[in-house]
Amino acid sequence: MTLRPPSTLAQLPRPLGASSTKYQFSEVQGLAGSKKRKRYEVAAAVDGEGVNIYNVQFPKLVTSYAVPPQSSFSCPPCSVRQKSAHGSNAKRQTYCAIEKPKRQIQSFVDESGAADQQLAGISSNVFEAKDSDSPVVFLDVIPTVAASEEQNDPFDVIAVHKDGQVRRLAADLKSQRWSVQSNASSAAHAFEVQASFLVSFEDARKSLLRKRQDIIAAVVGDDVGVDADASSILVLVTLPVKSKTKAPSDVQVHLYSVTARVQADDLSFSQAKRLRHLMAITLPQLEGEKSLSLEKFHWSMHSSTGELFVSFDTGFIGYDISQFSPTISSSLLLENEQFSSTMRLSPRSIIGAGRSSVAIYNTQYMSVQAADELSSTDTTKAGSKSKPIKFISYLAKLGVVVAVQDTNLLSFDIASSQTRPSRKRSKDGLLINAIGRGIGPPALKAQNTIDQSSVHPLHPLGLTEVDQSQQWTKAKAELSALVKANDLVQFDTVVKSTFGGTSSTQAFIDPGKIFFLLGHIFSLPIKDSEPHLTISFLPKETFTWLIQSGHLSLSNILSAIRQSIYPRIPPTLPQGALVQALVGSKQSINLLLQALQGPVDLDTTELAHALTILLDVARSTSVAADDLPNAVTGTPHKEPTQDIAYETGTDNASSASEKVLIDAITGLNLTLTKLHSRPQDKVLQSIRSVLSNSDTLSIIHHLRHALATGGYTYRYTEEAPSAISSPQIPPLSLSTIVDLLIACIDAIGPSGWISAAGFASAEDTEATLIADMKSEISAALAGVEEATYLKGILREFVRYAETADKSTTTARKGAAVTTTETTANKKLGAKLKRKERHNGAQILVYDTPDNNVEGAIHSDTKILPLSLKTATGDDASDSAVSKTKIRKATGEVMDRSTREIGYLKRKAVGKYSFERIIV
Numbered sequence: 001m002t003l004r005p006p007s008t009l010a011q012l013p014r015p016l017g018a019s020s021t022k023y024q025f026s027e028v029q030g031l032a033g034s035k036k037r038k039r040y041e042v043a044a045a046v047d048g049e050g051v052n053i054y055n056v057q058f059p060k061l062v063t064s065y066a067v068p069p070q071s072s073f074s075c076p077p078c079s080v081r082q083k084s085a086h087g088s089n090a091k092r093q094t095y096c097a098i099e100k101p102k103r104q105i106q107s108f109v110d111e112s113g114a115a116d117q118q119l120a121g122i123s124s125n126v127f128e129a130k131d132s133d134s135p136v137v138f139l140d141v142i143p144t145v146a147a148s149e150e151q152n153d154p155f156d157v158i159a160v161h162k163d164g165q166v167r168r169l170a171a172d173l174k175s176q177r178w179s180v181q182s183n184a185s186s187a188a189h190a191f192e193v194q195a196s197f198l199v200s201f202e203d204a205r206k207s208l209l210r211k212r213q214d215i216i217a218a219v220v221g222d223d224v225g226v227d228a229d230a231s232s233i234l235v236l237v238t239l240p241v242k243s244k245t246k247a248p249s250d251v252q253v254h255l256y257s258v259t260a261r262v263q264a265d266d267l268s269f270s271q272a273k274r275l276r277h278l279m280a281i282t283l284p285q286l287e288g289e290k291s292l293s294l295e296k297f298h299w300s301m302h303s304s305t306g307e308l309f310v311s312f313d314t315g316f317i318g319y320d321i322s323q324f325s326p327t328i329s330s331s332l333l334l335e336n337e338q339f340s341s342t343m344r345l346s347p348r349s350i351i352g353a354g355r356s357s358v359a360i361y362n363t364q365y366m367s368v369q370a371a372d373e374l375s376s377t378d379t380t381k382a383g384s385k386s387k388p389i390k391f392i393s394y395l396a397k398l399g400v401v402v403a404v405q406d407t408n409l410l411s412f413d414i415a416s417s418q419t420r421p422s423r424k425r426s427k428d429g430l431l432i433n434a435i436g437r438g439i440g441p442p443a444l445k446a447q448n449t450i451d452q453s454s455v456h457p458l459h460p461l462g463l464t465e466v467d468q469s470q471q472w473t474k475a476k477a478e479l480s481a482l483v484k485a486n487d488l489v490q491f492d493t494v495v496k497s498t499f500g501g502t503s504s505t506q507a508f509i510d511p512g513k514i515f516f517l518l519g520h521i522f523s524l525p526i527k528d529s530e531p532h533l534t535i536s537f538l539p540k541e542t543f544t545w546l547i548q549s550g551h552l553s554l555s556n557i558l559s560a561i562r563q564s565i566y567p568r569i570p571p572t573l574p575q576g577a578l579v580q581a582l583v584g585s586k587q588s589i590n591l592l593l594q595a596l597q598g599p600v601d602l603d604t605t606e607l608a609h610a611l612t613i614l615l616d617v618a619r620s621t622s623v624a625a626d627d628l629p630n631a632v633t634g635t636p637h638k639e640p641t642q643d644i645a646y647e648t649g650t651d652n653a654s655s656a657s658e659k660v661l662i663d664a665i666t667g668l669n670l671t672l673t674k675l676h677s678r679p680q681d682k683v684l685q686s687i688r689s690v691l692s693n694s695d696t697l698s699i700i701h702h703l704r705h706a707l708a709t710g711g712y713t714y715r716y717t718e719e720a721p722s723a724i725s726s727p728q729i730p731p732l733s734l735s736t737i738v739d740l741l742i743a744c745i746d747a748i749g750p751s752g753w754i755s756a757a758g759f760a761s762a763e764d765t766e767a768t769l770i771a772d773m774k775s776e777i778s779a780a781l782a783g784v785e786e787a788t789y790l791k792g793i794l795r796e797f798v799r800y801a802e803t804a805d806k807s808t809t810t811a812r813k814g815a816a817v818t819t820t821e822t823t824a825n826k827k828l829g830a831k832l833k834r835k836e837r838h839n840g841a842q843i844l845v846y847d848t849p850d851n852n853v854e855g856a857i858h859s860d861t862k863i864l865p866l867s868l869k870t871a872t873g874d875d876a877s878d879s880a881v882s883k884t885k886i887r888k889a890t891g892e893v894m895d896r897s898t899r900e901i902g903y904l905k906r907k908a909v910g911k912y913s914f915e916r917i918i919v
Helices: 212-223 382-386 442-450 467-487 489-497 509-522 542-546 554-564 577-583 590-597 606-619 655-676 680-690 693-709 736-756 766-793 795-813 819-826 874-880 896-909
Strands: 007-011 022-031 033-045 052-053 060-066 080-083 088-100 102-114 121-128 136-143 155-161 167-169 178-180 191-200 232-240 252-258 276-282 297-302 309-313 317-318 327-333 341-346 348-353 355-363 367-371 389-395 400-407 408-415 832-836 841-847 884-886 894-895
Touching: 022 389, 033 080, 052 088, 080 136, 088 136, 102 155, 136 191, 155 232, 191 297, 212 252, 212 276, 212 832, 297 341, 297 355, 309 341, 309 389, 309 819, 317 341, 327 348, 341 389, 341 400, 348 389, 367 819, 467 489, 489 542, 509 542, 509 554, 542 590, 554 577, 577 590, 577 606, 590 606, 590 655, 606 655, 606 680, 606 693, 655 693, 693 736, 693 766, 736 766, 766 795
Parallel strands: 022 080
Antiparallel strands: 007 408, 022 033, 033 052, 052 060, 080 088, 088 102, 102 121, 136 155, 155 167, 167 178, 191 232, 232 252, 252 276, 297 309, 309 317, 317 327, 341 348, 348 355, 355 367, 389 400, 400 408, 832 841, 884 894
16 A cells, blocks of 8 residues: 545634634435445534535535534534435435533434525424433434335434433434433443444344344344344443543443334333343453553444454554454554554554554554655644644545544545455555564564573574674664764774775675664655655765665665664655765765766666756856856757867866866766666656756767767868866767667657757757757768778788787686797797877887798788688697597596597688698
8 A cells, every 4th residue: 555645625614712623523424225325525513613514536515504603512423415216306414413502413404406506405403302411422323114104204313322321313303212221321330432333234244243143033023024124233332430441341332223113102112122232242351451541542343344443542453343252353552652543444454643654554464554754744834733633534435534634624545556446355465565564563572672692683694693793782882872973983983893894895794784874874854845865974984885885775775764764664755866865955976976986776767867967067067158068058069179178277267166077077977878778768768757858958969079079970080079188087988879869869859859949049950950960970870881891801800819819818828828928929020110100090010020930920911821810730739639538438538649639630620721730
């Protein structure tokens, strides 16, 4: 699962003069006969204001019902909507329990049709609960079997008081069917109702009562002659009034059946049949429950599975009350967390709002599936950051969690790993999704406090001794103290002594230690509601060692940050986060150059961001616009001459600016070289998504200049423009220039070139630029053709040179290297005759006199030996054929005969060869 930042659905009203306004929310149900379905709506009861209904799918206020300013609600409202069976009219009925100034139940009836939208009428009815001093804590509707034709609505209203009294009212609130005091509370054992839920009998027999056929038979027997599935099961969660601990084990759950038949007070139905008690359930005790206290708790129920859930400030517990003996189905306890609200999403996933983040937890593997920082949920003024978040409803089909924060109605979008909705079990609860995201339960934390002196901890690639583990623990404490003291020099010293010197880059190091170092160097603060990767602590020697050893990568940094903010999951970093962190706020490219020169693995997006940064740095450090090359400014291109070369030796340019400009060009070439090693489609995509058209055009000018200064577009008799004479700048190969030119041209695209007048001046239109690139490409192709033709002419010399290189390499591998070289030089008699210079190229002419030595080169140095080999005869043959052989049958080492040696030498010589074979 992924948790996205929330959006604001609506702003809740705040009554004037109300210092502590209370908001209560409930889901809106749609009625189709006796069946209910959840609608994409939420009902909000605001003290002193009224009841508002909001649409979640299309955020808007659907309707609103006002109450007197002095009114306060005692429980969440109940709203149902039903359509007429004979037309398009719709009827919405909303019920609310008002505590002050009078204890009463009020209904709002809103009837509307397609033809008379403007004439929609709202009526209101009130029922005064004068026979009870206890507030109403639950309101809902139950289906009915009409006793007469005068009954218009197919449901009645159920109201539950805090002292356990249950009353049944007609839908119009004009009459009370009955009022019964439940046996959950008596004079001897006073209980108060903490929560109440209404489950249809059809759902209850599949989940809540699926193993209690005796109870199902009793309910069906009471409803003989009517539809038994239209009955309802009332669940009351009670707690003793005199209980001091208020632990979950003190809670009792009572189940009652409410028949669908409408009865009058004078009928034969007794009070026990009106509200029949089915069973009482005591919740099991959780291990370590003695420390739990339900001072601030919230109950919820999932009727489809028969599970009861309680959430409190330190966690969440789920009870399966469908078993003969109730069990704990799921639990999540975090001692160091302070939850303002938690809610069930799936059988093994919950969402919780903690101190600093909203996260989705897996209760089976005790892991964090997704998280979002609370600072990013600040959709209103800054003062709302401290307001707690309360979850209201989860709409699974929309993948939306509705919550409230202060006066903001929020919507959290939850994206599942499944691309398409499926009825099968969700795959978000797999173990693979929990690896690396675990949060240890209290039981495991208690085990970790055991003395580890006799335990050998396991590490990757082997075991680590106890003394080494203790040394690393001591080093960690020392390094953490140095980070707090901001002592960079001593930090480098401790790292050297711990890791055996930062010069060692090949030895294996536990990744956990690397994560520890990176976690202290990098941090992830939240600025402007967005995460920004920054370098908060920079020991230079340690950082250089991390780069050279290849440990500096975005994946390692994310792992390090995940460990530092454990158990929260770091938010998704924006593109180019690592490059931006290396440059920093001072826009210094020294660390970026160091990373580009080392084996740091940067993806194409990071490299594209590096191009934009280097272009901006080069532009900002320019002394004057005329001195800045086209590769940086993107100005109109002229013919590649000496005028467009990188001029850094002007009188007005300072040495610091020259150095920064050289560093920027060095970084550009390094980045382009790394980009060339990536797939072409990824390079094209990153350039198109990150670089603007003007930046892409600047890269094109830079590549054209590299094409010119590299001598690829100039003939042998012409003089190429000069580039910066600095050994730091790595050259660009022809393949790199051509491939990246193609990628940049494709990234701009036809529409970009058509609208190129927006970033090209009047002196040089896009047509001129395209024509110049065409001529340069033609010149480059002509150079390639000329080089190929020249290689064909010099092919024999090239083959001879390759043979000479091979013979020299073979001779160096022997024991008598110096003797072999001296003998070869004596045989060849090579002497430098003269030096010639043609068109700027230096040619060395050697003279080898004819000493009548077998295999020597003739006096005319322009003639190569026919075999194109530097040596023939014994020198070549003896090294090719061994004088001994091994018999396959016995393994005996035997001497070869002269005839066999001659035969093997003859077979080793090619068909068309001019070599003398000497045996």
